[in-house]
Every structure is written in structure tokens, then in C-alpha cells.
Amino acid sequence: MAKELTSLAPEMITHKADMSVPFFRYEHIYRPYRKEFLALIDEVCSRGAFILQKDVREFERSLAAYVGSSSALGVANCSDGLTLCLKAAGISTGDEVIFSSHTFVATAAAIHSAGAKPVPVECGPDHLIDPYSVASAISPRTRAVIPTHLNGRVCEMDSLLQLVDKYNLLLIEDAAQSLGAKYKGRFAGGFGQAGVFSFYPAKSLGCFGDGGAIVTDNADLYEILGRMHNHGRLPSGRVTTWGMNSRLDNLHAAVLSMKLAKFDDEIVARRELASIYQSQLHDVAELVLPPGPDSDPDRFDTFQNYEIEAEDRDRLVEYLSSKHIGTLVQWSGWAVHQFTELGFDCNLPNTDRLLERIVLLPMNTSLSVSEVSYVCECIRHFYGYPN
Ligand SMILES: Cc1ncc(COP(=O)(O)O)c(C=O)c1O
Numbered sequence: 511m512a513k514e515l516t517s518l519a520p521e522m523i524t525h526k527a528d529m530s531v532p533f534f535r536y537e538h539i540y541r542p543y544r545k546e547f548l549a550l551i552d553e554v555c556s557r558g559a560f561i562l563q564k565d566v567r568e569f570e571r572s573l574a575a576y577v578g579s580s581s582a583l584g585v586a587n588c589s590d591g592l593t594l595c596l597k598a599a600g601i602s603t604g605d606e607v608i609f610s611s612h613t614f615v616a617t618a619a620a621i622h623s624a625g626a627k628p629v630p631v632e633c634g635p636d637h638l639i640d641p642y643s644v645a646s647a648i649s650p651r652t653r654a655v656i657p658t659h660l661n662g663r664v665c666e667m668d669s670l671l672q673l674v675d676k677y678n679l680l681l682i683e684d685a686a687q688s689l690g691a692k693y694k695g696r697f698a699g700g701f702g703q704a705g706v707f708s709f710y711p712a713k714s715l716g717c718f719g720d721g722g723a724i725v726t727d728n729a730d731l732y733e734i735l736g737r738m739h740n741h742g743r744l745p746s747g748r749v750t751t752w753g754m755n756s757r758l759d760n761l762h763a764a765v766l767s768m769k770l771a772k773f774d775d776e777i778v779a780r781r782e783l784a785s786i787y788q789s790q791l792h793d794v795a796e797l798v799l800p801p802g803p804d805s806d807p808d809r810f811d812t813f814q815n816y817e818i819e820a821e822d823r824d825r826l827v828e829y830l831s832s833k834h835i836g837t838l839v840q841w842s843g844w845a846v847h848q849f850t851e852l853g854f855d856c857n858l859p860n861t862d863r864l865l866e867r868i869v870l871l872p873m874n875t876s877l878s879v880s881e882v883s884y885v886c887e888c889i890r891h892f893y894g895y896p897n
Pocket residue numbers: 587588589590613614616617658660684686687707708709710720721722
């Protein structure tokens with residue numbers, strides 16, 4: 511069992527027969543702090559502060575300080591943020607950009623939107639981009655690599671940094687799922703030229719709609735991004751580069767600042783939930799669990815998701831659903847390279863196999879210890895293990 515269950519949702523006394531564990535409770539990102547949110551919304555709206563006001567600047571400063579980057583820029587969502595980074599870094603037609611096929615299609619779409627060719631590669635047993643597969647996909651046209659730090663875990667950065675250094679490639683991090691995660695003491699988003707986060711409501715730092723941010727230590731890139739996300743306009747109003755409208759709403763920035771101040775508690779709670787899954791499921795031979803929160807001193811995982819591999823996955827999902835337990839297979843079970851209609855034509859057998867086995871168990875701070883234990887009991891029962 512988890513050591514100290516201090517940060518988790520309070521227990522509700524529920525009879526097991528009535529237990530229902532949805533995959534995510536969207537209303538929970540609002541309800542526990544309803545009064546504070548209403549006061550904040552009232553304060554911001556009463557100031558008439560809606561677009562690019564001080565709340566955006568304050569959030570950007572706090573986020574940059576949190577991840578140890580020089581600057582942060584609020585954008586409308588992570589997908590736009592990735593596109594902006596690639597364009598601002600000069601990626602365009604004729605270039606190739608390597609990414610892991612086990613990611614959201616948004617990663618590849620950003621590459622396509624920048625005019626470049628998305629080149630999908632395998633993920634390793636950790637479900638993250640496989641540096642060997644990256645190495646073998648590098649061609650004379652390769653200009654950049656986008657590792658996706660999936661599920662709240664940073665990719666194997668030592669090998670990736672060596673590769674991008676050796677071949678003089680740009681590194682743009684898709685950190686949509688990994689705010690706060692660390693590798694050898696460094697935060698997700700802080701390894702490359704830029705890193706991009708998502709504040710989609712179900713993300714560990716979620717707002718009440720779409721939102722995202724770019725972090726970078728590169729002052730020139732930050733200056734270009736600052737223009738490009740606001741129609742390419744200079745403070746004078748003169749436009750010297752094509753841009754787009756991709757600003758983080760001021761109201762969302764205020765909400766995100768409030769949530770960022772409590773973000774460490776969110777991570778503690780997620781890591782506690784992961785410990786419970788680990789302790790109650792570790793002996794189930796039909797499963798592969800993610801590494802436990804304290805299993806590797808080089809990693810600090812934030813458990814945006816709890817992605818397991820399961821034998822007989824589809825039947826397990828069906829069984830859990832009959833027990834009123836919600837699960838989710840990321841990307842509805844399709845890796846990006848499997849979208850042949852988009853022009854992909856490559857063989858990634860490890861990723862194909864993984865996509866047949868993976869499933870996300872409920873992982874969010876609305877969950878109580880008994881709910882997670884109920885999920886574990888049902889899984890054990892499905893595979894014929896005693897509770
Ligand atoms: C790995 C990954 N990349 C990119 C995105 C896109 O983020 P957004 O919805 O903020 O555009 C997501 C969102 O789910 C994601 O999980």
C-alpha cells in the first residue's frame with residue numbers, strides 16, 4: 511500500500527455492488543474549488559481583462575520558473591504550440607521530422623502543418639520513442655526530432671541528446687502529457703530548443719477548455735514565437751512574418767496560475783495512486799505495469815496516465831466496463847503510422863504489437879483509495895488471482 515495517503519480524495523462509503531469508477535470526472539476539475547474559481551473569474555472579468563493581459567504574463571513567468579526555463583509563452587493549445595515551434599525554427603518543405611508513432615496525431619499534424627514530412631519511428635518497452643529507431647530513420651533531409659514524453663514520463667534523453675548533437679538536429683519536445691516530470695533532475699520541456707505543454711481539461715494541469723504553453727531557453731526563438739502566436743505582429747503593429755492567432759486566453763491563464771500553485775500536491779496524489787496500483791497488481795503475470803514511482807532514481811514520473819499492457823486486453827476492457835469501471839485505449843488504438851490515408855507507408859511491428867496490448871486505468875485525483883482497490887480487485891478476478 512502507499513506510504514502516506516495524504517493527498518488523495520476523501521473516502522466515500524460506497525457498497526461495492528454500487529461502485530462505479532468512471533475513467534475521468536471532468537466536473538472534478540471545477541467542483542472542489544468552485545468558490546475560489548468563481549471569485550477569480552469575477553475578479554478577472556470585472557477588470558475586463560480577456561486577451562494578453564497581466565494574468566497571461568504572470569502565468570508565463572510562474573510556468574517558466576516552475577520548469578526552470580528562461581521563458582514561457584501561452585498559446586491556444588499544444589498542437590498550435592508544436593506547429594509554431596517548428597515554423598519559428600525554420601522547418602519547412604523538403605525537411606523531415608522524426609517522431610514516435612505512439613503519440614497523438616497532433617504531433618505529426620504539427621510537422622505536416624509546417625510543410626515538412628512526418629517520419630514515424632518505433633517506441634521501446636517503456637512506450638516512449640526508441641533512440642535506436644530514431645538513429646536508423648535519420649536521413650540527409652532530417653532536420654528535427656520530436657520526442658513525446660508520454661504518460662508523465664520523460665524519454666531516454668541521454669541517447670536522444672547524443673543523436674541530435676551528432677547530426678545537428680533540432681529537438682522540440684512534445685511535453686503535452688508531462689508537465690513536472692523529470693529525467694536526471696531536468697524537467698520535461700527543458701532539453702531541446704523548445705518544449706510544449708497542453709492544458710486540455712484532462713491533463714494534470716488542465717484548464718476549462720483548450721490551452722497550452724511553449725517553454726524555451728532560446729531568446730531569439732522566444733521573440734519570433736511571441737510574434738507568430740499573435741498574427742506575426744510586432745508591438746508597433748507592423749507585420750514582418752506570417753503568424754496566426756494562437757493566444758492563451760487571459761481567463762484561462764488566471765485559472766492556470768491558481769492551479770499551478772497547487773500542482774505539486776496533484777503530482778504527489780498521482781504518484782500515490784500509482785503506488786497502490788503497483789502494490790496490488792505487481793504479481794499479475796498477464797500485465798506489464800509502468801515502473802513504480804520510486805523505482806528509478808533518475809526519473810520523476812508524474813503519472814498523467816497509468817498505461818498498462820494486458821493480455822487479452824479487449825476482454826479485460828469489456829469485463830471492467832461490466833463492473834462500471836472506465837478505461838481508455840489511447841488514440842482509440844491507432845498509432846499514427848497506421849493512418850495510411852495520410853500517406854504513411856512503414857512497418858513498425860513493436861508499436862503495432864503494443865497498440866494491441868495497451869490500456870489506461872483510471873488515474874486522476876478524484877479517485878479514492880477504495881476506488882483504485884476496487885479496480886485492482888476486478889482485474890485480479892478477471893485473471894483468476896485471489897484478492
Ligand atoms: C502527446 C500529445 N501531444 C499533443 C497533444 C495535443 O494537445 P492539445 O489538445 O493541447 O492541442 C496531446 C493532447 O492530448 C497529447 O496527448
